[in-house]
Amino acid sequence: MNATILHESRGRIRLRLKQKQMSLRQADLLQEWLDRQTWVQQATVHERTCCVIVRYRGTREQVLDAIRQFSWQQADRSITLPAHSSRQLNRDFEEKLVGKVLCKAACTLFLPSPLRIARIVWQMIPFLRRGIGCMLRRQLKVEVLDALSIGISAFRRDFGTAGAVMFLLEVGELLEEWTRKKSVEDLARCMALGTDRVWLHTPDGDILTPIAQIVPGDQVVIRAGGVIPVDGLVLEGEATVNQASLTGESIPVAKHAGSLVYAGTAVEEGECLVEVRQASGQSRYDQIVSMIERSEQMKSAAENKAVHLSDRLVPYTFAGSLLSLALTRNPARALSVLMVDFSCALKLAMPLAVLSAMREAGSEHITVKGGKFLEAVAQADTIVFDKTGTLTHACPQVAQVIPFGGTDEQEMLRLAACLEEHFPHSMANAVVEEAKRRGLTHEEFHSKVEYLVAHGIVSTVNGERVRIGSAHFIFEDEGCVIPKGEQERFDALPAAYSHLYLAVGQQLAAVICISDPLRAEARDVLSALRALGISQTVMLTGDSRRTAAAIASEVGVDTFRAEVLPADKAQFIAELRAAGHTVLMVGDGINDSPALSEADAGIAIRDGAAIAREIADITLSAESLWELVKLRQIAVGLMARIRSNYRFVIGFNGTLIALGVAGILSPAASAALHNLSTLGVSLRSMQSLPKPKIVLPGAENT
Structure with missing residues (x-):
């Protein structure tokens, strides 16, 4: 270039x-x-x-x-670009806004008075129709106030005021539509796929191929933990697919040959071969937009409150106008009251504040899928962490291999690597890398491998059943035992490490000690979150209680749970919520998916499993855990701004009503000030959010 x-x-x-x-x-x-x-x-x-x-x-x-x-x-x-361009959307609305302003200026400057009046009368028809429609349906809404204020102004031959009010209302409607479409666009892009490559199935084997090169008719392989990047038909295999990000279903759906799968859903278990029906997942944008427009589930309670409050205030505005007419016998004063409504500011400023907060979060590499989740972050009093990949770097290394039952350390590591190489889990990668470092080759000499999510791996070697996994899986689920006379060695396993247990037959053969260093900022981040109002921090891990206790003490969480299964994590969060807590869950793995769904807001690490990112409500880039602190600051700042907007809109517009009743403001001035205040509070809502300050030693990122 x-x-x-x-x-x-x-x-x-x-x-x-x-x-x-x-x-x-x-x-x-x-x-x-x-x-x-x-x-x-x-x-x-x-x-x-x-x-x-x-x-x-x-x-x-x-x-x-x-x-x-x-x-x-x-x-x-x-x-692969999104099907809808945010840049094109902005261009279209900019041109509409500039065109409307230029048209208004040209008509005011160059049209003779009779033509200007004719144009204003023609423009009145849609406003009057909407107002009359509401009255026929026995609904007293903002449209009735607009129709009355415009109609009364025209009846009094004050066509200048009627024209100005309609122009300001049209500009407000255009800005509101722009804001809504931009909000949906940004939200849909946040939820869009982050998949750049896919395994293309060919006669010569599976080839990692850029998603942009996939066309209808191609066959792609989707494995456990992966996001389905295309709409297609399952040709072979079986899988359970989590469709929560698309349909809202919390229970995974079984897919088999002949089933349709959709872009953006994630495979929890199994593997399938999919024939592409619509490439690149472009249809997903329209599906997401339809979902958002059908449902209010992504809106925060504050946004919904603004919409409902604005309609509830209409009768009071109408009553104030009638009271002013009754007391003063002055139609101009009554009209000044009608010119003021709370709808524009409340309906426009609140979504703009949320959109601004989401955009600000995006600039900090934080993706938020809806305003309700920022509200949950602001209100949260409890935050639950998975250990691996969140409090730690998820870059584990084998620190030690301890053989049991007279086995050879090198052979046990070789066997473990042979089993673990099939699964892209961080601890599995650590075992494989250690075997490579020691120069151990591990040719395939076992039968089909069976992977049990969050439990372990099972296979058969030389006629014996071989298992590798957690203590819960090896000793409780599979009933394996420690070799006689080695209980003392087993009890002395170093607590600072996580442990993978390898059993051959029904006897423990080796324990692989895995070190996964904590993030350097973890302790300070937890202190900062407490300073921002988080009252309880919890760590959940599948590690043994002894290992978990050592890590919990080092990082400084308030409490921890060890040897937990995915269902246990979700159940623990459900119990916290039932007790009245607002809970955030931070995780990165397949086994965190149920807990992320159960929490008030699930927060996933972007480098973690694809399914966790899809199910989560918020995604962090995980360059630093300080992003959690920034997220909390943005959320708290958003709620502070929304409360401030409420006070300003109610106070300012209430003052305009009072001045109109007193005869100090004319109808035109009342309408102008009302609409200018709407634009002002909207512009303020788009500015950077005020954030609560925290001061911690060494916490330079706060």
């Missing part, structure tokens, strides 16, 4: 592309390509001026080399 450097400073560069114009699709492609580069901190593409602003990390030469190598053709092949 050819470009000219317009300006640069340390870590920032502004470029102008050497082309006359840039299409919206090109701008979206370039934006998406830049966002995927590891050296990009922030990138903005301006399609009108063909300019690009990039904030970067690393060296200037690295940035310029990458930009020189950029190709529109290659980007188009490797990047």
Whole structure:
């Protein structure tokens, strides 16, 4: 790509592309390509001026080399853009708004008075129709107030006031529609797929292929823990599919040959071969939008309260107008009251505040799927952590292999790696990597492997049943025993490590000690969350109680549960909620999925299992646990802004009503001030949120 450097400073560069114009699709492609580069901190593409602003990390030469190598053709092949462009949406509404303002100005300046009056009368018809319709349905809503205020102004031959009121109402409706569509667009994009590649089934084997190259008729393989990236038909295999992100169903659905599967759903267990019916998951956007528009489940209680409150206040406004007319016998004063309603500000400012908070969270690499979840984060008093991948880095390493029953340490590690290589779990990867480090080869010499989610792995080697997994699985579920005379060695296993237990036959053969270092910031983050109002922190883990106790003491959680199964995690959270707590769950694995669904807001780590990200309500990039603190600050700031908006809207509009009754404000001035206040509170809602401050030693990110 050819470009000219317009300006640069340390870590920032502004470029102008050497082309006359840039299409919206090109701008979206370039934006998406830049966002995927590891050296990009922030990138903005301006399609009108063909300019690009990039904030970067690393060296200037690295940035310029990458930009020189950029190709529109290659980007188009490797990047799948959403079916609907946010940039196109903004462009359409900007043009509508500018067109409406220019039309109003031209009519006011150049049309003769009779034509202006005729145009105003024509514009009145939709407003009067809506108001009369509400009255015929015996509904006293904002539309009735609008129709009365416009109709009375026209009846009094005050066509200037009627025209100004309609113009302000039309602008408000346009901004409200823009806000709603942008909210849905952002929410749908948050819920869109993050899958870039898929296993394409070919006669020569399975090939990892960019999703953009998948076309209808291709066959793809979907395995346990993966997101289904396409709409398609199951040809072979069986799987249980979690469709909660699409249909809201909490119970996984069994899929077998002949079943339809949909993009964005996630495979909990099993494996299947899918024939692609609609590639790239583009249909998922429309499905999500339909789901959002059918349901209010993503709206926060504050947003719903704003909508209902605005309608409930209409009778009081109407009564105030009649009372003003009765007391003063002055139609102008009564009309001044009718010009003021609480609907515009309440209905527009609250969604804008939520959208602004979601956008601010996105700038901190936090994806929030709806306003109700930010509200849950603000109200939460309990936060529950899975251990691996959340409080720890999920980069475990084998610290020690302890053989039992006279077995050879190297052979036991070889056997464990042979079983674990089939499953992409972090602890399994640690075992395989340790075997590689020691130069141990592990050719396939076992029968079919059976994977039991959150329990362990079972296979058969040389006619003997071999198992590897948790203590609960090995000793309780499978009934294996410790070799005679080795109980003391078993009791002395180091508590600082997590343990994988390997059994051959019915006897323990080895214990693999896994170290998974805690995140350096974990303890300070928990302290910061307490400073922000979290009263209880809990750690859940499948590790032994001894290991869990050591880790809990180090990280500083209030309480912990050890040796828990996925159902146990969900049950524990259900009990907390039943006791009146608002609970957040933070996890990253397949086994965290039930608990993420059960919590008031489930928070997934972006580097974790795909199914956890799909089920979760909020996703963190997990570069640092300080993102949890930022999330809490944003949520608390959002609720503070919503409360402030309520006070301002009720107070300011109430004052306008009082001034109108007193005859201080004319109807036109009342309407203008009301609509200006609506725009003002809306603009304020789009500004950065106020965040509660916390001060902790070494907590520089707060």
